[in-house]
Amino acid sequence: MTLVEIPGSKSVTARGLFLAAAAHGTTTLGRPLHSDDTEGFAEGLVKLGYRVDRQPGAWTIEGRPSGPGVAEADVFCRDGATTARFLPALAAAGTGTFHFDASGQMRRRPLGPLTDALQELGVDLTFHGEPGHHPLTVRANGVKGGELTLDAGLSSQFLTALLLLGPLTAEGLRITVTDLVSVPYVEITLEMMRRFGVDVRREGKTFVVPPTPYQACEYPVEPDASTASYFLAAAAVTGRTVTIPGLGSDALQGDVRFADVLREMGAHVELTPDSVTVAGPSDGLRGITVNMRDISDTVPTLAAIAPFASGPVRIEDVYNTRIKECDRLDACEENLRAMGIEVATGRDWIEIQPGPPTGALVKCRRDHRIAMAFSVTGLLVDGVTLDDPECVKKTFPGFHQALAELRANWGV
Numbered sequence: 001m002t003l004v005e006i007p008g009s010k011s012v013t014a015r016g017l018f019l020a021a022a023a024h025g026t027t028t029l030g031r032p033l034h035s036d037d038t039e040g041f042a043e044g045l046v047k048l049g050y051r052v053d054r055q056p057g058a059w060t061i062e063g064r065p066s067g068p069g070v071a072e073a074d075v076f077c078r079d080g081a082t083t084a085r086f087l088p089a090l091a092a093a094g095t096g097t098f099h100f101d102a103s104g105q106m107r108r109r110p111l112g113p114l115t116d117a118l119q120e121l122g123v124d125l126t127f128h129g130e131p132g133h134h135p136l137t138v139r140a141n142g143v144k145g146g147e148l149t150l151d152a153g154l155s156s157q158f159l160t161a162l163l164l165l166g167p168l169t170a171e172g173l174r175i176t177v178t179d180l181v182s183v184p185y186v187e188i189t190l191e192m193m194r195r196f197g198v199d200v201r202r203e204g205k206t207f208v209v210p211p212t213p214y215q216a217c218e219y220p221v222e223p224d225a226s227t228a229s230y231f232l233a234a235a236a237v238t239g240r241t242v243t244i245p246g247l248g249s250d251a252l253q254g255d256v257r258f259a260d261v262l263r264e265m266g267a268h269v270e271l272t273p274d275s276v277t278v279a280g281p282s283d284g285l286r287g288i289t290v291n292m293r294d295i296s297d298t299v300p301t302l303a304a305i306a307p308f309a310s311g312p313v314r315i316e317d318v319y320n321t322r323i324k325e326c327d328r329l330d331a332c333e334e335n336l337r338a339m340g341i342e343v344a345t346g347r348d349w350i351e352i353q354p355g356p357p358t359g360a361l362v363k364c365r366r367d368h369r370i371a372m373a374f375s376v377t378g379l380l381v382d383g384v385t386l387d388d389p390e391c392v393k394k395t396f397p398g399f400h401q402a403l404a405e406l407r408a409n410w411g412v
């Protein structure tokens with residue numbers, strides 16, 4: 001059995017930073033994720049005039065419930081969608097002129113339903129490129145609050161941004177959702193808001209957010225469940241055993257359910273409240289048809305090990321993986337084809353046939369998940385190389401070293 005230490009959750013770190021910045025008092029985030037996305041989020045806060053002290057194992061943030069501490073700021077959100085979607089909402093609650101921009105990749109990703117909602121709430125927004133995309137300027141003068149209807153069918157992050165903003169408005173928010181993907185991420189938001197003192201009431205499809213002030217706390221960040229998926233998948237395909245400490249049935253992140261997918265494919269899975277263990281079956285994995293709408297960040301992980309299953313692997317209801325760092329269904333299809341694997345895709349699905357992959361140059365499309373997922377394929381296939389190994393820095397700069405340690409441990 002191999003123990004693998006996984007760095008902190010990106011989603012929990014990003015929400016922790018927002019909540020801490022908006023709270024009364026000083027918050028410490030324990031074991032936050034140090035990566036391009038979360039460093040970018042923290043730097044965005046600093047640009048907005050918040051005090052963030054980043055030490056290796058703990059980040060301390062002084063809250064400013066009244067909003068940004070500067071009258072004007074330029075914030076570059078890099079590739080991070082949490083930064084690009086959550087920080088304009090935080091800025092809107094303050095007073096001042098705040099300019100936001102992002103990488104080319106992030107500029108292409110949509111913000112429209114969120115920015116429409118902010119405009120409906122009276123926030124003065126100007127787009128400098130395509131409407132509903134970065135770059136944009138928020139001229140903020142506080143938000144009164146009110147009722148909204150939101151389509152979060154492309155990204156749950158639109159809803160999370162508004163939920164996080166709700167307590168900072170004068171009267172609170174009532175948000176009725178017409179469509180919603182990635183539901184477990186909304187659960188993370190609600191649970192973390194609760195930890196910072198705010199209870200959101202659910203009335204069917206409506207979220208009622210009171211204007212209750214956030215209160216600082218000590219918040220330990222759990223390991224990242226999407227990152228864990230690569231190591232669990234590695235165990236499942238090699239017939240070995242991996243245990244991830246700190247991440248189990250008590251975890252906030254829905255992606256811990258990737259272990260259940262591996263179980264359905266024949267892996268042995270043990271979940272305790274704070275650990276998950278996957279042991280790969282000695283006679284190989286089975287094919288599966290699985291709906292991954294709730295856990296779509298793990299789609300590339302499953303696609304990359306799918307050729308080793310004894311039957312087809314079909315992943316359904318994951319349209320929004322086409323508007324992540326890259327079009328992930330297309331990227332998986334292209335790379336698996338390059339490895340000699342038969343693949344078909346539709347608008348929101350991918351189906352992968354079994355077969356022995358051959359070595360190939362993986363085209364990462366600057367997507368950390370494509371790079372990390374196909375690195376797992378490379379454990380069993382000679383000649384798998386990445387055209388952009390560095391892109392893993394978005395969520396796990398130490399990924400290649402961690403995988404090399406696993407290889408050394410297992411002699412593969």
Ligand SMILES: O=C(O)C1=C[C@@H](OP(=O)(O)O)[C@@H](O)[C@H](O)C1
Binds near residue numbers: 010012156
């Ligand atoms: O809120 C979050 O922290 C996230 C929500 C998900 O995005 P979508 O809601 O856009 O699917 C997920 O893919 C992303 O990595 C992180």
Ligand SMILES: C=C(OP(=O)(O)O)C(=O)O
Binds near residue numbers: 081324325369
């Ligand atoms: C989609 C992802 O990130 P984000 O949307 O937060 O940029 C991801 O980490 O897989």
